[in-house]
Amino acid sequence: MTQTTQRATLSHLDWLEAEAIHIMREVAGQCSNPVLLFSGGKDSICMLRIAEKAFRPGKFPFPLMHIDTGHNYQEVVAFRDKRAAELGERLIVRSVEDSMARGTVVLKHEGESRNKHQSVTLLEAIEEFGFDACIGGARRDEEKARAKERIFSFRDEFGQWDPKNQRPELWSLYNARSHKGENIRAFPISNWTEMDVWQYIEREGLELPSIYFAHTRPVVMRQGAIVPVNVPLVSGELTNLPKAGEEIIDLQVRFRTVGDISCTAPVESDADNVEKIVLETATTTITERGATRLDDQTSEASMEQRKKEGYF
Amino acid sequence: MSAQVEDHGLLRFLTCGSVDDGKSTLIGRLLFDTKTILADTLSAIAKTSEKRGLGAVDLSLLTDGLQAEREQGITIDVAYRYFSTGTRKYIIADAPGHEQYTRNMVTAASTANLAIILIDARKGVLTQTRRHSKLAALVGIPHLIVAINKMDLVDYSQETYERIKGEYLEFAAKVGIEDIRFIPLSALNGDMIVDRGDSLNWYDGPTLLEMLEAAPAAHTEHTEKFRFPVQYVCRPQDSANPDLHDYRGFMGRVEAGSLKVGDAVTVLPNGLTSTVKAIQIGGVDIPEAVTEQSVTILLADEIDTSRGDMIVKSSEVPAAVKQIEATVCWMAEQPMDRARTYLIRHTTRDSKAKLAAIDHRLDVNTLEKVPAEKLAMNDIAQVTFKLAQPLFADPYLENRGTGAFIIIDESNNNTVGAGMIL
Numbered sequence: 001m002t003q004t005t006q007r008a009t010l011s012h013l014d015w016l017e018a019e020a021i022h023i024m025r026e027v028a029g030q031c032s033n034p035v036l037l038f039s040g041g042k043d044s045i046c047m048l049r050i051a052e053k054a055f056r057p058g059k060f061p062f063p064l065m066h067i068d069t070g071h072n073y074q075e076v077v078a079f080r081d082k083r084a085a086e087l088g089e090r091l092i093v094r095s096v097e098d099s100m101a102r103g104t105v106v107l108k109h110e111g112e113s114r115n116k117h118q119s120v121t122l123l124e125a126i127e128e129f130g131f132d133a134c135i136g137g138a139r140r141d142e143e144k145a146r147a148k149e150r151i152f153s154f155r156d157e158f159g160q161w162d163p164k165n166q167r168p169e170l171w172s173l174y175n176a177r178s179h180k181g182e183n184i185r186a187f188p189i190s191n192w193t194e195m196d197v198w199q200y201i202e203r204e205g206l207e208l209p210s211i212y213f214a215h216t217r218p219v220v221m222r223q224g225a226i227v228p229v230n231v232p233l234v235s236g237e238l239t240n241l242p243k244a245g246e247e248i249i250d251l252q253v254r255f256r257t258v259g260d261i262s263c264t265a266p267v268e269s270d271a272d273n274v275e276k277i278v279l280e281t282a283t284t285t286i287t288e289r290g291a292t293r294l295d296d297q298t299s300e301a302s303m304e305q306r307k308k309e310g311y312f
Numbered sequence: 313m314s315a316q317v318e319d320h321g322l323l324r325f326l327t328c329g330s331v332d333d334g335k336s337t338l339i340g341r342l343l344f345d346t347k348t349i350l351a352d353t354l355s356a357i358a359k360t361s362e363k364r365g366l367g368a369v370d371l372s373l374l375t376d377g378l379q380a381e382r383e384q385g386i387t388i389d390v391a392y393r394y395f396s397t398g399t400r401k402y403i404i405a406d407a408p409g410h411e412q413y414t415r416n417m418v419t420a421a422s423t424a425n426l427a428i429i430l431i432d433a434r435k436g437v438l439t440q441t442r443r444h445s446k447l448a449a450l451v452g453i454p455h456l457i458v459a460i461n462k463m464d465l466v467d468y469s470q471e472t473y474e475r476i477k478g479e480y481l482e483f484a485a486k487v488g489i490e491d492i493r494f495i496p497l498s499a500l501n502g503d504m505i506v507d508r509g510d511s512l513n514w515y516d517g518p519t520l521l522e523m524l525e526a527a528p529a530a531h532t533e534h535t536e537k538f539r540f541p542v543q544y545v546c547r548p549q550d551s552a553n554p555d556l557h558d559y560r561g562f563m564g565r566v567e568a569g570s571l572k573v574g575d576a577v578t579v580l581p582n583g584l585t586s587t588v589k590a591i592q593i594g595g596v597d598i599p600e601a602v603t604e605q606s607v608t609i610l611l612a613d614e615i616d617t618s619r620g621d622m623i624v625k626s627s628e629v630p631a632a633v634k635q636i637e638a639t640v641c642w643m644a645e646q647p648m649d650r651a652r653t654y655l656i657r658h659t660t661r662d663s664k665a666k667l668a669a670i671d672h673r674l675d676v677n678t679l680e681k682v683p684a685e686k687l688a689m690n691d692i693a694q695v696t697f698k699l700a701q702p703l704f705a706d707p708y709l710e711n712r713g714t715g716a717f718i719i720i721d722e723s724n725n726n727t728v729g730a731g732m733i734l
Contacts, residue, residue, distance in 0.1 A: 009321040010321055012396075013319075015321060015604060017606075021565070022543070022606045025563055025606070026543060029544045053594035054563070055563075057548050057595040058546040058559075148391045148392075169727070170419050170422040170730045171423060172713075173657055175727045190392075191403055193394050193401075
């Protein structure tokens with residue numbers, strides 16, 4: 001390339017962080033009633049650090065919200081509450097089980113994963129609080145339907161994503177305008193990869209729920225995936241009971257992604273700190289969702305389908 | 313490992329070409345050879361390749377799109393892909409090549425600092441090549457790599473390569489593109505992408521990846537004037553903390569230039585001046601803010617400032633304009649209506665705007681200027697807008713951040729056009 005004067009450039013993490021801060025501030029500046037989705041998972045933990053960098057010493061200009069399937073790991077739920085309290089920010093929890101009680105979520109059978117039903121509860125919460133924007137931690141590298149997602153994604157009043165009818169998004173000029181009832185999903189870490197997330201956690205020294213690190217737990221092998229069994233819920237009740245004839249083994253594992261217990265599987269690992277996880281991520285041979293999301297394997301287009309139905 | 317390795321930042325680039333030029337194969341090859349593709353993805357595309365009766369694994373399937381696109385067998389939208397070499401992170405904007413998708417290419421180009429223009433070695437410079445190059449130049453991409461692909465299908469002929477290079481240079485002189493590099497490739501076999509291969513030994517230049525590794529990242533090239541559009545104002549007014557009682561932080565991202573504590577600044581539009589008391593990220597002081605950094609600025613004097621205002625250095629105040637001439641790409645199915653008022657969003661500032669004149673339309677295939685009465689989807693034209701509010705603008709080619717705007721239709725809130733101020 002031509003000779004140019006090289007000035008200080010931002011490192012890739014600094015650049016990604018600056019972009020994410022800019023996006024969060026655009027949401028705060030353009031929308032009247034936004035909310036930040038916080039699950040206690042690693043991506044949303046990064047989002048909270050970005051929000052601190054964007055808005056401190058002020059309070060966040062939005063509350064935090066978790067759509068709880070009722071099937072979340074105890075450790076993650078405890079971490080979620082602790083983190084929100086440390087930050088002194090308001091946490092709203094809305095539960096898929098409440099939607100089930102109202103009859104707006106109907107499971108096909110008792111064991112059906114509640115993951116996709118989060119969309120219903122989310123839309124109910126959006127209506128209840130009148131949110132005009134939801135900030136989420138989705139990344140474009142996660143899945144091919146996400147690769148074409150905008151940073152500011154427009155949803156109609158049914159929360160539907162129409163891939164053929166998205167607003168053009170140029171430079172860093174974001175259009176968050178919506179009419180009443182419609183809303184915007186904003187994704188500040190769209191351009192981050194799993195590796196970027198771990199490097200950021202390492203650099204910032206962010207605390208994570210313990211299940212992200214290697215630990216021993218009872219599992220069974222089901223269709224090639226490691227499935228955790230006898231997992232205690234917040235209530236103490238055990239879920240993911242083994243099926244008849246399955247052999248329970250104690251395995252050293254960690255979670256690469258954390259979500260509904262029924263559909264997130266751990267990977268075998270002895271990485272018990274962030275540094276080791278960064279190294280393991282650099283040499284892994286399986287994608288994050290491929291290894292760990294049982295729900296994305298159902299069909300080639302399952303994420304695309306869920307997004308059209310209002311999923312993140 | 314992140315700590316020891318030198319970090320060369322992040323490069324955003326765009327690939328232009330159609331599937332026929334081997335664009336998807338090229339991207340697949342870059343991802344595959346930089347070990348970005350993991351085993352489960354590879355086994356999925358191996359299965360699909362087998363299902364479709366292909367002999368070898370088809371790397372182009374890595375960029376296979378949405379269900380809607382697969383049904384129609386076309387790419388309808390820009391997709392973003394990621395890879396990293398350990399020293400640098402890359403974001404690829406993968407734009408569809410067809411003429412009717414000019415708007416997608418403009419979208420993809422808007423955030424890119426480099427474009428790879430793909431040419432099929434059997435076909436040479438085509439209308440499409442000229443269109444892509446012209447659009448890349450219009451959107452201000454400073455670096456072009458012309459990749460002459462499918463060299464395996466022309467027996468790796470140096471003569472063919474030199475002929476196409478000559479053809480392209482002749483055309484490029486007319487368009488005014490300056491920094492152009494050429495490279496012969498076979499994306500299919502992986503020659504000269506990450507590895508050199510054995511078939512192009514007459515070529516002694518860098519591989520494609522080496523070119524990307526050496527290309528300057530965004531915003532490193534000009535000494536730009538400091539521009540800071542205010543996004544949000546932080547006034548904590550925390551009664552428990554008297555220190556914060558007078559805190560007034562102006563939050564935004566540095567669109568250009570840099571700023572140090574003590575610098576003299578002017579706040580637009582009110583024109584009041586002050587000096588920089590502190591620069592912070594997350595409430596923590598830093599000595600200097602540089603381009604593309606998101607910071608909070610505190611001023612020595614109390615100045616009433618809100619979203620849409622701009623902080624600049626007092627020695628470099630931009631013009632406040634109420635009429636702009638711009639190159640516009642129309643992006644909506646409904647043509648631009650001269651009788652209507654639109655909303656222009658420039659930095660963090662909005663203004664109502666009316667079309668005053670269409671100077672000419674650009675035929676992106678012949679590169680000719682033609683008279684025009686209306687603007688339809690994918691049209692590119694030079695126009696004049698009258699504005700209700702002044703904008704603090706720089707010419708786009710001097711500064712993308714303060715030279716770019718989008719056009720919004722207030723009736724449905726859609727983004728209907730993109731503009732670059734002349």
